[in-house]
Amino acid sequence: MNEMTPPSSEERAKSLKGLGSARKRVEDVRFTQGKGNYVDDIHMDGMLFGDFVRSPYAHARVTSVDKSAALALPGVVAVLTAEDLEPLGLHWMPTLAGDKQMVLADGKVLFQGQEVAFVVAEDRYIAADAVELVEVDYEDLPVVVDPFKAQEPDAPVLREDLAGQTEGAHGPRRHHNHIFTWEQGDREATEAVISEADVVAEEMIYYHRTHPCPLETCGCVASMDKVTGKLTLQGTFQAPHAVRTIASLISGIAEHNIRVISPDIGGGFGNKVGVYPGYVCSIVASIVTGRPVKWVEDRMDNLMSTAFARDYWMQGRIAATKEGKITGLWCHTTADHGAFDACADPTKFPAGFMNICTGSYDIPVAYLAVDGVYTNKAPGGVAYRCSFRVTEAAYFIERMIEILALKLGMDSAELRRINFIKKEQFPYHSALGWEYDSGDYHTAWDKALAAVDYDRLRSEQSERLEAFKRGETRKLLGIGLTFFTEIVGAGPVKNCDILGLGMFDSCEIRIHPTGSAIARLGTISQGQGHATTFAQILASEIGLPADDITIEEGDTDTAPYGLGTYGSRSTPVAGAATAMAGRKIRAKAQMIAAYLLEVHDDDVAFDVDRFAVKGAPDRFKTMKEIAFAAYNQAIPGLEPGLEAVSYYDPPNMTYPFGAYISVLDIDVDTGVIDIRQFYALDDCGTRINPMIIDGQIHGGVTEALAIALGQEIVYDEMGNMMTGTLMDFFIPTSWETPNYVTDFTVTPSPHHPIGAKGVGESPNVGGVPCFSNAVHDAFKSFGLTQTHMPHDHWRVWRTAKELGLHG
Ligand code: CDP
Numbered sequence: 001m002n003e004m005t006p007p008s009s010e011e012r013a014k015s016l017k018g019l020g021s022a023r024k025r026v027e028d029v030r031f032t033q034g035k036g037n038y039v040d041d042i043h044m045d046g047m048l049f050g051d052f053v054r055s056p057y058a059h060a061r062v063t064s065v066d067k068s069a070a071l072a073l074p075g076v077v078a079v080l081t082a083e084d085l086e087p088l089g090l091h092w093m094p095t096l097a098g099d100k101q102m103v104l105a106d107g108k109v110l111f112q113g114q115e116v117a118f119v120v121a122e123d124r125y126i127a128a129d130a131v132e133l134v135e136v137d138y139e140d141l142p143v144v145v146d147p148f149k150a151q152e153p154d155a156p157v158l159r160e161d162l163a164g165q166t167e168g169a170h171g172p173r174r175h176h177n178h179i180f181t182w183e184q185g186d187r188e189a190t191e192a193v194i195s196e197a198d199v200v201a202e203e204m205i206y207y208h209r210t211h212p213c214p215l216e217t218c219g220c221v222a223s224m225d226k227v228t229g230k231l232t233l234q235g236t237f238q239a240p241h242a243v244r245t246i247a248s249l250i251s252g253i254a255e256h257n258i259r260v261i262s263p264d265i266g267g268g269f270g271n272k273v274g275v276y277p278g279y280v281c282s283i284v285a286s287i288v289t290g291r292p293v294k295w296v297e298d299r300m301d302n303l304m305s306t307a308f309a310r311d312y313w314m315q316g317r318i319a320a321t322k323e324g325k326i327t328g329l330w331c332h333t334t335a336d337h338g339a340f341d342a343c344a345d346p347t348k349f350p351a352g353f354m355n356i357c358t359g360s361y362d363i364p365v366a367y368l369a370v371d372g373v374y375t376n377k378a379p380g381g382v383a384y385r386c387s388f389r390v391t392e393a394a395y396f397i398e399r400m401i402e403i404l405a406l407k408l409g410m411d412s413a414e415l416r417r418i419n420f421i422k423k424e425q426f427p428y429h430s431a432l433g434w435e436y437d438s439g440d441y442h443t444a445w446d447k448a449l450a451a452v453d454y455d456r457l458r459s460e461q462s463e464r465l466e467a468f469k470r471g472e473t474r475k476l477l478g479i480g481l482t483f484f485t486e487i488v489g490a491g492p493v494k495n496c497d498i499l500g501l502g503m504f505d506s507c508e509i510r511i512h513p514t515g516s517a518i519a520r521l522g523t524i525s526q527g528q529g530h531a532t533t534f535a536q537i538l539a540s541e542i543g544l545p546a547d548d549i550t551i552e553e554g555d556t557d558t559a560p561y562g563l564g565t566y567g568s569r570s571t572p573v574a575g576a577a578t579a580m581a582g583r584k585i586r587a588k589a590q591m592i593a594a595y596l597l598e599v600h601d602d603d604v605a606f607d608v609d610r611f612a613v614k615g616a617p618d619r620f621k622t623m624k625e626i627a628f629a630a631y632n633q634a635i636p637g638l639e640p641g642l643e644a645v646s647y648y649d650p651p652n653m654t655y656p657f658g659a660y661i662s663v664l665d666i667d668v669d670t671g672v673i674d675i676r677q678f679y680a681l682d683d684c685g686t687r688i689n690p691m692i693i694d695g696q697i698h699g700g701v702t703e704a705l706a707i708a709l710g711q712e713i714v715y716d717e718m719g720n721m722m723t724g725t726l727m728d729f730f731i732p733t734s735w736e737t738p739n740y741v742t743d744f745t746v747t748p749s750p751h752h753p754i755g756a757k758g759v760g761e762s763p764n765v766g767g768v769p770c771f772s773n774a775v776h777d778a779f780k781s782f783g784l785t786q787t788h789m790p791h792d793h794w795r796v797w798r799t800a801k802e803l804g805l806h807g
Contacts, residue, residue: 012608017547018540019754022691025532026547027525036264039219039236040296047221048077050282050295051127053117053134054305055109058145058376058719059156060138062105065117070133075126077289079134080118080281082106092161093250093280096273096498097350098169099179099341100161101379103277108141110158110339111378112721113304118281120293143719147313147336147373150177158339158374169341170350170372179341179372184355185432190367193328197319201404206788207392207768209311209336209377209713211303212384213729214526216266218306219296222282226290229253234261235279237554238272239564241522242501244556246275251283262554268526269703270382273344273566274307300724307344307380308713311336312354312392318400324410326419329366329431331357331396335381337372343381344566345388346496346503352388353487355432359397360441360485360657361419366431376719385703385764387488387567394484398769402481402776403785411458412773413449416483417442427750434487436655437749437757440683444745445483448659448681451743454479457663465781474669480662480774484766488758489572489653498563504649505573506560507581509538511642513631515624516548519581522562523574524554527699528760529692530570534578536688537754541582542589543609543623560645568656568758571688572749577648579753584644588630592642593621595635654749654757658682660701660770666778668805671797673709673775675738680766684759685748697742697763704767706732708775710792730792779803 007015017023030036055062067079082104085091092100105116117134121127142156149155157163157176166173170180194200220235231253237243240260248255265272278295285293297306317330335351337343345352351370358366383389401419405412420441421428428436457479464477493502506522519538523530531551539546553559562574586606593611594601597619604611612620621629629635630642663677680697687693710730714722723729748755768789775791776784782803787795800806 009608016539016543016545016609018536019686019688021536021689023532023536023546023689025529025692027529027531038216038264038266039221039234042221042234042263042294044221044223044292047292047294048120048122048285048289049124049127050118050120050285050293051131052115052301053119053131053136055105055112055114055116057109057138057140058112059110059141059143059158061108061141062116063137063139066135067117069135070119070130073126073130073133075122076119076130077122078120078285080104080284085284088284090250090280090284093275095340095342097341097343097345098347101340101342103280108160111376112719113378115277115305118285120285120289143376143717145375145377145715145717145719147334147375150373150375151175158376177374179337179374180350182350182370183368185367186365187367189365190328190330193365194317194319194330197327198322199407200317200319201400201407202317203400203403203786205314205316205396205399205786207310207312207314207395208789209308210384210707210711211308211713211729212269212271212382213303213731214267214269214271217297217299217302218272218276218278219294220279220282221292221294222286223292224286224290230257230259231283232259232261233279233283234263236265236272237262238268238524238526238566240524240554240556241561242498242564243275245501246499247283250280260556262524265524265526268566269385270309270344270566271307272526273382274342274380276306299726303713303724303729304721305378307342307382308338308378309380309382309384310392314392314396316396316400318404320404320408322408324408324415324418326361326363329358329363331368333370335370335372336375336377337381338375338377338379340379341372342379344383346490346498348495349388352383354389354393356390356434356485356487357393357396358430358432359394360421360483362421362425363431368432377715383567385700386761387486387490390487391765391768394765395769395772398482398484398773399786402773406780406785412481413454416481417445420445435652436485437652437751438747439485439655439657440745440747441483441657444657444659444681444683447743447745448661448679452661452677452679475665475667476778478664478666478774478778480664480770480772480777482660482766482770482773485655485657486568486758486762486765487653487655488568488761489650490567490569491573491650492652493649501563502649503563504647505562505569505577506645506647507574507577508560508645509581509585509643511585511627511630513628515544515627517544518550518552519578520552520559521574521578522560523565523570526565528570528696533688533692534575537575537578538582541579542585543606560647568761571756571758572654572752573648573650575756576650576753577646580648581644581646584646585642588638588642589623589626591638592626592629592635596621596629651751654685654752656682656684656757656759656762658762658766660766662770662774664774664778666775666796668800671793671795671800673791673796678738679741679743680763681743681745682759682762683745683747684762685746685752685757686755687744687746688756693759694742696760698740700761700763701740701767702732702737704764705737705771706730708768708771708789708791710790712790
C-alpha cells in the first residue's frame with residue numbers, strides 16, 4: 001500500500017471500535033487497580049452507622065422493645081422503632097407490587113430476620129454491640145412456611161393488617177393468606193384440548209427458593225443537608241431515578257431536593273431493585289441526627305432479609321398428538337411471596353412474564369393461572385438475572401418437554417424440532433399474549449446439535465448404560481438439552497410500568513468542541529460493562545472513536561430520567577435511546593457539514609466518521625471538524641452546539657433465544673456431578689461486543705450451575721432460615737466451574753434501531769433447565785420422571801438410592 005493511501009472505510013470503522021468490536025472493558029482499569037468506588041468506600045465527615053435488631057422468630061407478637069441499655073452505651077446516638085416512625089407515616093412503606101411492608105416491626109414480626117429496631121452509632125462496631133443490648137419481648141405465634149398449608153382454612157392469619165380485605169392490588173383475595181390470582185389464556189379451550197389429546201403428560205415442577213446474592217451486599221449512605229434542605233442518597237440502586245421518585249413520595253421531600261447516586265455496584269442480579277427498610281431508616285436517621293448515616297448489610301442480613309428469587313410450584317399438563325405435535329399447555333402456579341408482596345414486576349404482571357411459559361414452541365392453546373400466597377418467609381420475589389419470572393417459565397416448559405418426550409418415547413431433540421415456531425411465523429403471536437419479534441430456532445438448534453455431535457453423544461450414553469448394567473462403571477452419562485426464548489427490554493410504556501412509572505429509558509449526548517463526547521443514561525451498570533458497550537453504539541452512530549466517549553450513569557442530578565438496569569433491559573431500551581440520540585446528533589451534523597461544504601443537506605452522506613459529498617468522496621468533513629464548527633461557526637438557521645437527548649419507549653420487547661447443551665458424568669454412589677461439557681449458543685441479535693457477551697454468558701451459566709446444582713434458601717418448619725452464610729449457601733468457585741464453549745447466530749430485532757436484543761440474563765434462563773435436564777436424563781432409563789432442584793450431591797445420591805441403583 002502506498003504510504004499516502006488514505007485509510008479505507010473498513011480501516012476507519014475498525015479504529016472507531018464501534019459495533020462488533022471486542023473492545024477491552026474500559027471499567028477494568030479502575031477495578032483492577034483498586035480504584036472502584038463502592039458504597040462501603042464512601043466516607044463523609046461526621047458519618048454515623050446504622051444496624052438492625054432483627055427478629056429471631058418467624059412469626060411472633062412484639063410485646064415490648066426496651067432501648068435503654070443500648071442508648072446508654074457510649075457512642076450510640078439513636079435507636080429507632082416503629083413507634084418513632086409512626087408519626088412520620090414511615091413505619092410501613094409501599095412495595096413495588098402494590099402491597100405494603102413494615103419498615104420496622106409494628107406489633108408483630110412475620111419472618112425471621114425482619115427489621116425490629118434501627119440502631120445508629122458513631123461506628124459500625126458500636127452499632128453492632130448496641131443491637132445486642134436492645135431488649136425485645138416476643139410472644140411466638142404459629143408459623144407457616146408451606147404455601148399450600150398457608151391456604152388451608154385454619155391456617156394462621158399472617159397479615160392482620162389486611163383483615164377483611166377481599167380485594168388486593170391485583171384483584172380478589174379468597175383467603176386470609178391469599179394475595180392474588182392471575183389468569184392468562186383460554187382455560188376452557190385448553191382443558192378441552194387436554195381431555196381429547198392422544199397423549200397428556202402431567203407433573204409438578206418446583207423451582208426452589210434461591211437468592212441473587214451479589215458479591216457486594218445492599219447498602220446506602222443518606223445525607224440530609226439541613227441548610228440546603230437537600231437529601232443525597234448514595235446506594236446500591238439498580239434504578240436510581242425510581243428510588244428518587246419513591247423516596248420523594250414516601251418522605252414528602254420535593255423530588256428536586258433529592259439526589260440519588262449509584263456509585264460502583266458489585267453485582268445486582270435483581271437484589272438491588274427493591275426499596276428496603278435500611279434505606280428508609282438511614283434517611284430518617286440522617287434527618288433526625290443531621291449527620292450522614294451509612295447502612296451496609298452483612299452477608300447474613302443480605303441472605304435472610306433482602307429479596308429472594310423463585311419459589312414457584314408449577315403444576316403442568318401438556319397435550320400432544322402421538323406423533324409429538326403439541327396441542328395445548330396448562331399451568332397452575334403457586335407462588336410463595338413470603339410475608340409481604342414485594343415482588344419487582346411491572347404493575348400489570350403480578351407474576352412477571354411467567355406467561356412466556358409456552359417457550360419456543362408453536363402451541364395453539366394455553367392457560368396459565370398463578371396464585372400468590374403469603375408465608376412466614378422473607379419478602380421479595382425478584383428477577384434473579386432474568387426478566388421477571390421468565391426463568392421459571394423456561395424451566396417449566398423445558399422440563400415439560402422432557403417429560404412429554406419420555407411419555408411419547410421420543411428423542412426430546414426431535415420433539416423440540418417439530419414444535420419450534422418456524423422462522424416464517426415471526427412476528428409470532430403466542431397463545432398467552434406475546435408478540436415474538438424475530439427468531440430462527442431451527443438454524444440455531446441444528447448448529448448446536450452438530451457442534452456437540454449429538455448422535456455420537458447418545459450412542460456413548462447407551463454404551464455407558466450397558467457398561468453400568470454390567471457393573472463396569474458407577475457413573476451415568478446425562479445429556480441436558482434446552483432451547484429457550486427470553487423476553488427482555490421492558491417497556492413498552494403502554495404495558496409496563498413500575499408504581500406508575502412508565503418503563504422507557506433515556507440517553508443524553510453532549511459533543512465537546514474538540515470532537516470527544518459524554519453520554520449520560522438512565523441505566524446503571526453493575527458489572528455489565530456499559531461504559532464500554534454504550535460508547536461502541538455511539539461510535540458507530542456518530543463516527544467518533546469509542547475511546548473518546550465517556551459514558552456516565554447513576555446520578556439523578558445529571559443523568560436523564562430512566563427506569564434502570566434489570567431484566568436485560570439496558571441494551572433493548574437504553575441502548576436504543578443511545579442510538580436514537582446519536583442519530584439526532586448525526587442529523588444536525590449533516591446540516592453543519594453541508595453548510596461547510598457549500599452543498600445542499602441532501603447532497604452529503606454519512607460515511608463511518610465523516611460526511612462526504614455524494615459522488616465526490618474526497619470532499620468531506622470529519623465528525624471532529626463538524627463538532628468544532630458547531631461551536632465556532634455561526635451557521636444560519638442553526639443553534640450553536642451539538643447535543644441531543646432521546647427518551648425511548650420501545651414498541652415491543654426483544655426476544656433473544658439460545659440452544660444450550662450440557663454433558664454430565666454422575667457418580668451414583670456419591671452423587672458427585674462432573675460437568676464434562678457445556679455448549680451455549682446465544683442469539684441476541686446484533687452483537688455489540690462479542691467479548692463482553694462471552695463474559696455475560698460465562699457468568700450467567702455459572703449462576704445457573706449454582707442454582708441447578710446446589711444453591712437454595714432453606715427454612716425449617718419453625719421458619720428458621722438455615723442458609724444464612726456462604727458456608728451453607730452455594731456460590732461456585734473456579735473449582736466447580738467448567739470451561740464453557742460459546743457460539744452464536746444473529747437474528748436482529750426488527751424494531752430495535754441497531755437490531756440488538758438483550759443477553760445478560762439468557763445464560764441463567766437457559767442454563768438452569770440445561771443442567772437439570774441432564775441430571776434427569778441420566779436417570780430416565782431407571783424410571784425417573786421428575787425430581788426437585790437443586791441437584792446437590794445428597795439429593796442425587798438419594799435419587800439413585802430411591803431408584804435402587806445402590807445395589
Ligand atoms: O440490562 P443489562 O445490562 O443487565 O443486560 P444487557 O442489555 O443484556 O447487556 C449486558 C451487556 O452485554 C452490556 O454491556 C451490553 O452492551 C452487552 N451486549 C452486547 O454486547 N450485545 C448485545 N446484543 C446485547 C448486550
